[in-house]
């Protein structure tokens with residue numbers, strides 16, 4: 001497996017972060033983790049430091065002051081990865097809704113140069129979501145239909161947060177231009193990756209609703225995603241993506 005960095009943004013994920021890190025550490029040694037924590041009041045960073053004492057060379061912690069958004073956390077994570085020698089750069093949620101055992105299935109096609117971005121998809125070959133309340137499932141699935149209708153992006157799970165990029169993708173994309181901060185960050189990265197001509201593959205995964213902690217979904221995040229797709233489409237149309 002090539003040098004791989006798994007980015008984990010966290011805000012109040014003390015209930016699950018230790019288990020997540022321990023499970024990722026069961027993967028081959030080439031897989032490292034960067035947790036980007038936004039000063040979680042529940043002490044998430046202390047727990048990361050605790051697991052880090054066991055794996056000092058594989059776990060990294062970036063501590064930021066105050067909640068600055070998912071997109072901002074990922075931008076910082078990608079910069080960290082690109083300053084170092086990682087070939088594969090993955091994203092995963094901290095709440096165990098994504099199964100860390102699926103990481104090799106996302107890393108392998110990228111490592112074998114069969115694709116530039118492997119997306120862990122909930123919506124190919126049916127709907128693979130466990131325990132999501134119906135309104136949340138309808139919102140996520142509906143957001144996908146809306147986004148695809150406006151952007152024409154050939155991706156089923158447009159808001160997926162579980163994926164693996166080859167480093168050539170974020171190297172090519174100008175991260176300073178990716179301004180979305182909520183879950184729209186995921187849509188914007190997919191759109192820019194696709195429009196830049198990179199290869200994208202969706203890999204079926206099962207998404208299980210978190211049993212601990214709370215989602216950071218908010219009306220502001222939904223609003224941002226709703227107008228962002230129009231902005232991306234229009235920018236692309238006038239050649240100023």
Ligand SMILES: Nc1nc2c(ncn2[C@@H]2O[C@H](COP(=O)(O)OP(=O)(O)O[C@H]3O[C@H](CO)[C@@H](O)[C@H](O)[C@@H]3O)[C@@H](O)[C@H]2O)c(=O)[nH]1
Nearest residue numbers: 009010011036038068069070073093094159161183215216
């Ligand atoms: N550092 C940091 N991390 C954050 C912030 N906001 C959220 N996170 C972290 O980002 C991850 C995802 O946030 P959740 O709030 O758990 O997301 P969700 O509602 O379960 O979201 C699901 O749907 C989204 C939209 O479709 C997906 O983008 C996401 O991957 C997941 O599938 C979690 O690890 C959470 O701690 C923030 O402001 N700062």
